[in-house]
Amino acid sequence: MASKVEICPEVARMAQIKTRSIGASLTNELSRLIAEESILAIDPEVDLVVEAANTLTEIDALVSTVGVNGVGVNGREIDVRPLCPDGFISVPRVLIGTPYLSAGTLVVQMSGHKGEIVAHVGPGSFLAQEDKAGQEDYVSIRVNIDPAFDLEKTLSSIVHAPVVDFGQNLKNLPDKSELARFLSNRQQLILARQKQIVTAIASKESVRELFVEVAQSTPWAKLSQILQTSGIWEVRTLRFTEKLVEKFPALSRDRIKDEIRKAGEEFGGQPETPEFRRELIKRLTKMEVEERLKSAAPAKVKQIIDAVVSGQTAKDAVNAIISNKVAVALAVSIKEQRSAIADFCQASAEEIGMAFGKLALQPAYATHSLDPEQGVEAINEALLLLEAGQIAERAEDLDIDLAVS
Amino acid sequence: MLTSQGQIEELLDIAPDWRQIFDSLSKDVSSEQSSQLGSQPAAGLAAKAGKPKSVGLFELFERLGAKALYKKAQLLKEDREKFLALVRNFYLQPLAAKMVSNNQNLKRFFLQRRVPADEQKRHALSIATELAEKLEAAVRKHLGQDAEDGFKVLLPAYVQRSVHNQAIDYIREEWDWEKSTLQDLNLDPEQEDPRQNTADDSQYMPENQAISGEQVSQLNQLRDMLEKMLGDKKNQREPLEVVDCMFGLGLTKFSTAGKELTMRECCDVLQLPGDTQARKIARCQVLLDKGLSMVREGIRQNLPGIADCWQTETNVNRASRRELNQQLGMTESEVERLIVQRQYRRLLELVEKSILKEPRLKELEAKGAVAAFVPVDINSATNRDLMDILGLSKETALQVCQKRPFPHLSNLVDLKLVDENGLKALLNRGCVLKVVVEGRKDINSAPLDELVKSGIESSLAKRIERGRPFGTWAELEDYLQIDLSRYPVLRQNFCLGIFSD
Numbered sequence: 084m085a086s087k088v089e090i091c092p093e094v095a096r097m098a099q100i101k102t103r104s105i106g107a108s109l110t111n112e113l114s115r116l117i118a119e120e121s122i123l124a125i126d127p128e129v130d131l132v133v134e135a136a137n138t139l140t141e142i143d144a145l146v147s148t149v150g151v152n153g154v155g156v157n158g159r160e161i162d163v164r165p166l167c168p169d170g171f172i173s174v175p176r177v178l179i180g181t182p183y184l185s186a187g188t189l190v191v192q193m194s195g196h197k198g199e200i201v202a203h204v205g206p207g208s209f210l211a212q213e214d215k216a217g218q219e220d221y222v223s224i225r226v227n228i229d230p231a232f233d234l235e236k237t238l239s240s241i242v243h244a245p246v247v248d249f250g251q252n253l254k255n256l257p258d259k260s261e262l263a264r265f266l267s268n269r270q271q272l273i274l275a276r277q278k279q280i281v282t283a284i285a286s287k288e289s290v291r292e293l294f295v296e297v298a299q300s301t302p303w304a305k306l307s308q309i310l311q312t313s314g315i316w317e318v319r320t321l322r323f324t325e326k327l328v329e330k331f332p333a334l335s336r337d338r339i340k341d342e343i344r345k346a347g348e349e350f351g352g353q354p355e356t357p358e359f360r361r362e363l364i365k366r367l368t369k370m371e372v373e374e375r376l377k378s379a380a381p382a383k384v385k386q387i388i389d390a391v392v393s394g395q396t397a398k399d400a401v402n403a404i405i406s407n408k409v410a411v412a413l414a415v416s417i418k419e420q421r422s423a424i425a426d427f428c429q430a431s432a433e434e435i436g437m438a439f440g441k442l443a444l445q446p447a448y449a450t451h452s453l454d455p456e457q458g459v460e461a462i463n464e465a466l467l468l469l470e471a472g473q474i475a476e477r478a479e480d481l482d483i484d485l486a487v488s
Numbered sequence: 489m490l491t492s493q494g495q496i497e498e499l500l501d502i503a504p505d506w507r508q509i510f511d512s513l514s515k516d517v518s519s520e521q522s523s524q525l526g527s528q529p530a531a532g533l534a535a536k537a538g539k540p541k542s543v544g545l546f547e548l549f550e551r552l553g554a555k556a557l558y559k560k561a562q563l564l565k566e567d568r569e570k571f572l573a574l575v576r577n578f579y580l581q582p583l584a585a586k587m588v589s590n591n592q593n594l595k596r597f598f599l600q601r602r603v604p605a606d607e608q609k610r611h612a613l614s615i616a617t618e619l620a621e622k623l624e625a626a627v628r629k630h631l632g633q634d635a636e637d638g639f640k641v642l643l644p645a646y647v648q649r650s651v652h653n654q655a656i657d658y659i660r661e662e663w664d665w666e667k668s669t670l671q672d673l674n675l676d677p678e679q680e681d682p683r684q685n686t687a688d689d690s691q692y693m694p695e696n697q698a699i700s701g702e703q704v705s706q707l708n709q710l711r712d713m714l715e716k717m718l719g720d721k722k723n724q725r726e727p728l729e730v731v732d733c734m735f736g737l738g739l740t741k742f743s744t745a746g747k748e749l750t751m752r753e754c755c756d757v758l759q760l761p762g763d764t765q766a767r768k769i770a771r772c773q774v775l776l777d778k779g780l781s782m783v784r785e786g787i788r789q790n791l792p793g794i795a796d797c798w799q800t801e802t803n804v805n806r807a808s809r810r811e812l813n814q815q816l817g818m819t820e821s822e823v824e825r826l827i828v829q830r831q832y833r834r835l836l837e838l839v840e841k842s843i844l845k846e847p848r849l850k851e852l853e854a855k856g857a858v859a860a861f862v863p864v865d866i867n868s869a870t871n872r873d874l875m876d877i878l879g880l881s882k883e884t885a886l887q888v889c890q891k892r893p894f895p896h897l898s899n900l901v902d903l904k905l906v907d908e909n910g911l912k913a914l915l916n917r918g919c920v921l922k923v924v925v926e927g928r929k930d931i932n933s934a935p936l937d938e939l940v941k942s943g944i945e946s947s948l949a950k951r952i953e954r955g956r957p958f959g960t961w962a963e964l965e966d967y968l969q970i971d972l973s974r975y976p977v978l979r980q981n982f983c984l985g986i987f988s989d
Binding site: 094095096097098099108134169196221223310311314317321347348351356358359 | 590592593596597600640643644645646648649652656659660663697698699700701703704705706707708710711731735736737738745746748764765766767769770771773774777778780781783784785787788794831833860861862863915916917918920950951954955963966967968969970
């Protein structure tokens, strides 16, 4: 049996970055690296040279599409699989019967980043098991570990075995479009054809070159990255929604989330960034005001919010919009009387009276107006816009809060 | 290294008995060439006929083999030095150079750091040259001891092992250097930023990943599409559920957004059938492949342009001076102006803010320039980012680094690091604050001794330290190849970026 070897953390981490980027299995890759390291540790006199060049495993698209995972030794590619704790190894069915698997499989027993090659399974074992495995895409076989397993001897016999030309019987070679289909959705092709394509890639250099060319122009390798980013964007929207839900009680979680998603399309996927925050606060404030103050004129509400967001106080902003300054002064006074921030309600006669007293105005204020009804309306409008402005003021304070996570 | 006729003659003068072997090798090569040319079509024949391949010292040394070379060196007395120099320069060095340039770990290391091809060649050559000298010294040592098995040093498998070890040493040294450099908080703006050749992993950490508006638009549509697919009874649900769990999309009750499950966890959560764990995992892999195929099909029909948004790109808000210069071809003055006015929401702002003229913008776009606003965490950003992205002066950046962590952004004003307007300016340039959670340290930055003190065994702690930063617990588990639930101490004592729970 080969001695136990260990992969250094840097190599393991690089392997992880690599497998993540192409959407392949890290466990497979680590088992392959352990196999490579074990072969390198064999006495140099046995003359085994590990070379990745010209192996199928060097083609990333084949690693991610069909799961090739081999190590090149003296020009022969030998498949490598990690042994599961229950004593099985699994090989993609599409590889069985292809030249890729002709040198069999080296079985690696792993524990973290340490491991050893414990067995070699000949290609015949998979062929025998294939029919029994039903329609599963992977064929699993139980591996019996022989403590007397001799890696040197096994590898020597593999590299000295005659090479069979699998390519000579291939007639119908895949073209560009079929290779693209194989890459993007090989399940559309029958299994026998998939195997023929793997055989063609393995034994015909022209097909291999064409496959590499197609793989480079097919962007599907990015799918894993896109899905990962999708998860990241979802977390960001959820976290931001949670932050905002309490601040905008009139809005449902779903509405807030929708607004964040929309803002992201405009400002990018970083909700903590200043323009994103400010625009989002503005939009949500407007929605909140509209929801809470249903009777307010939307154009004036927007005007108030814009003014407050750009630095004016709510009172100044309302003063700039409503020409009846006395009505605004009364509204401010009434607003000060109201301690809690409740949903908007119209000013009562008592509240108006108290405000007059506070401002030392004559209750005959209404007589200043041509129409007493209009005077009360002006107070109520000012009150309403003041309320909107104050909601916007409170939302303004959110800006710094939202920059903290 | 090419051999001149004079060098071949020099060797054959030292070892005249090898002339016969050289002649036979030359004969073999020329007959091989004629048979190859005979099988070429006429056009190829004419093209290849002009350059007959000559036999060099490397081919001759290869044909002779390690044992013959060593034996000859043992026999030589006066000419031994000359002979060993020829072996070093024309056998060991080219053999090592070939192996170094094919070394998978080195290739991966360079690729992940975007080292240009010519620089890779330079590194490979210097590693090979150093190695050839070491191997020559080893041969000399064996010759000095008159060791019988000294020839082993000249065997390709031995050279390969040495190349492998040398490559690992090189990677580890560079890795250490990167880690220590990233901690360097006192870089002058004029100094070349050493991070330009470091791996992208920290940039692609989930919390640091910049997503452009265009990408968000595609992601929103993708999510709507996936929700529809899951709701469509015509679709098989299980494969999509596996995709959901494996990528942490939070689309079904089985998954949580941002929490990528390992395949083993996925088998448990979805209760996938199987007699053994291996079969369950194999089933999970099949379902994942199927699910991804379904998603691809959906994308092909509904979002054909999505992949275009994920091409390699250079974000002008984050790129180093060198990246701006080398990857985008910006002049030094353009770079300076760009850095001063960071950050940008659209590339067009570069023209609006007079950083460059409109025709240049097209050139930049063609070279993959994008403008995606990036948040900069005042509690963890490097000194260089505080200066280059947030625009802090060198002194203030240094003080910020010394006085952090800050519980709130207003502390910057309280501590007189910036005034109110300065804080506003910082916020406008993308300054954010990620609060350092009391009691739980970030596993990506906790010192090694704290990891050990918390009860993690030392070898595991070292592996964590050397592999970080990690984006998710699933990523850490996958990297360590262990079941993290057996190490509750990790999650009890440490957090992991914004995705920690």
